[in-house]
Amino acid sequence: MSYATHLACLRCGSRYEDEKTSGGCSKCRTDKFLSAVTVSYDYDKIANTCNREGFGKKGIGLWRYSELLPVKDEKHKVTLSEGGTPLVKCYRLGQTLGLTNLFVKDESRNPTWSFKDRNCCCAISKGLEFGAKVAVIASSGNHGASTAAYAAKAGMETVVFTKGTTSDTFTTQIQAYGGMVVPVSTSEGRWVLMEQCVKKLGWYPVGSYTAPMPTGQPYGIEGCKTLGYEIVQDLGWQVPDRVIIPLGLGEGFYGTWKGLWELKRLGLTDKTPSMVSVETEGGAPLAHALKKGLDYVEKVPRAPTLASSIATNITSYQALRAVKDSDGVATTVTDEEILAAQRLLASEEGLYAEPASAAAVAGLKKLREEKRIDKDEYVVAVMTSAGVKDPASTMKVLPKLDVVEAEWDVFRGFMGKTYGMAL
Numbered sequence: 208m209s210y211a212t213h214l215a216c217l218r219c220g221s222r223y224e225d226e227k228t229s230g231g232c233s234k235c236r237t238d239k240f241l242s243a244v245t246v247s248y249d250y251d252k253i254a255n256t257c258n259r260e261g262f263g264k265k266g267i268g269l270w271r272y273s274e275l276l277p278v279k280d281e282k283h284k285v286t287l288s289e290g291g292t293p294l295v296k297c298y299r300l301g302q303t304l305g306l307t308n309l310f311v312k313d314e315s316r317n318p319t320w321s322f323k324d325r326n327c328c329c330a331i332s333k334g335l336e337f338g339a340k341v342a343v344i345a346s347s348g349n350h351g352a353s354t355a356a357y358a359a360k361a362g363m364e365t366v367v368f369t370k371g372t373t374s375d376t377f378t379t380q381i382q383a384y385g386g387m388v389v390p391v392s393t394s395e396g397r398w399v400l401m402e403q404c405v406k407k408l409g410w411y412p413v414g415s416y417t418a419p420m421p422t423g424q425p426y427g428i429e430g431c432k433t434l435g436y437e438i439v440q441d442l443g444w445q446v447p448d449r450v451i452i453p454l455g456l457g458e459g460f461y462g463t464w465k466g467l468w469e470l471k472r473l474g475l476t477d478k479t480p481s482m483v484s485v486e487t488e489g490g491a492p493l494a495h496a497l498k499k500g501l502d503y504v505e506k507v508p509r510a511p512t513l514a515s516s517i518a519t520n521i522t523s524y525q526a527l528r529a530v531k532d533s534d535g536v537a538t539t540v541t542d543e544e545i546l547a548a549q550r551l552l553a554s555e556e557g558l559y560a561e562p563a564s565a566a567a568v569a570g571l572k573k574l575r576e577e578k579r580i581d582k583d584e585y586v587v588a589v590m591t592s593a594g595v596k597d598p599a600s601t602m603k604v605l606p607k608l609d610v611v612e613a614e615w616d617v618f619r620g621f622m623g624k625t626y627g628m629a630l
């Protein structure tokens with residue numbers, strides 16, 4: 208059963224009842240600032256009924272954590288067996304980065320191969336509860352694919368506004384689930400159309416579409432919390448020192464933080480980790496806001512990046528709060544650093560991450576080099592999605608392969624020239 212009580216504004220605390228539109232808090236909004244609302248629970252009651260042994264032991268997929276999720280009726284709980292992903296101890300990569308206790312939470316093992324499944328599982332289930340017939344989302348890839356998959360399972364239609372630059376891989380994946388893809392000429396234009404779909408047609412928004420700041424999907428973010436729960440459970444209830452996550456609009460980042468915070472609020476843990484966000488150097492709205500000491504987030508200019516899943520020029524108040532409340536760090540990386548990290552993770556741990564996702568390891572490497580993370584800290588890097596979503600980026604730094612004749616000397620020459628291996 209769910210112990211959700213109401214929605215509350217993250218900034219001013221204004222109270223709201225359940226709402227389908229997720230347009231943020233109207234009470235404290237200004238022309239520069241828009242806060243998100245987030246689901247509140249009767250934490251005292253949950254604390255009385257839960258303990259470490261029983262936590263997350265009943266149910267399938269995310270619904271193992273039903274008490275702390277906002278969906279009330281069993282019949283609305285959609286699942287594709289998301290979550291329960293492995294926390295991999297990384298000995299070799301740890302050695303390379305000079306970290307004794309490095310772990311990677313491999314979220315590529317989710318049903319649509321990214322951590323967006325935690326978000327969409329909960330958002331779509333809540334949509335069923337609202338009686339939604341059509342889910343609408345603006346996404347450059349994973350969010351759209353995950354929405355389409357969960358909507359398919361729920362018997363809902365999906366419309367996905369993509370960018371003109373969205374790859375065929377993502378477009379195909381979304382369409383395979385029956386999602387209706389609409390490529391839009393500008394990134395901002397997607398949100399304009401999405402808002403109209405929400406207001407004119409009553410479609411159900413599964414992600415952000417608001418200005419001047421994105422507010423996320425309050426119910427989807429509840430699904431993201433389970434990533435925080437699992438990390439601590441996977442470590443045998445030890446709280447890590449750092450959790451490092453690539454940042455886009457901050458739903459995954461804030462959601463994970465909220466989950467970690469809740470464990471402490473419920474008395475299941477006694478501390479919370481420092482949250483580390485990683486953005487691309489060519490456009491890092493969170494790092495920018497922190498550097499300027501802003502209490503809102505403003506748009507930044509954005510250079511192209513191959514980390515398409517975190518390419519954004521704005522982020523949310525949730526992201527700002529998570530990094531501030533957790534005494535966190537906001538770092539940035541270049542495309543070069545991302546590709547190098549992608550190869551490290553794959554060649555030393557057998558984990559092939561999408562570029563946006565490898566940004567977590569790139570950020571970690573940088574923070575180690577800057578001596579901002581100590582050798583013995585417990586660090587969890589979240590691998591948010593699979594490398595097979597974007598092999599084209601990886602290919603850019605791989606050697607070109609000539610076809611060889613089946614002759615020993617030709618083969619020897621090839622190995623030397625292509626891989627530097629002398630035979």
Ligand SMILES: *Cc1c(COP(=O)(O)O)cnc(C)c1O
Nearest residue numbers: 349455456457458459516591592
């Ligand atoms: C969406 C996404 C992110 C960022 O998640 P936000 O919730 O937007 O911050 C990171 N990595 C991958 C692979 C993603 O698809």
Ligand SMILES: [Zn+2]
Nearest residue numbers: 216219232235
């Ligand atoms: Zn408010």
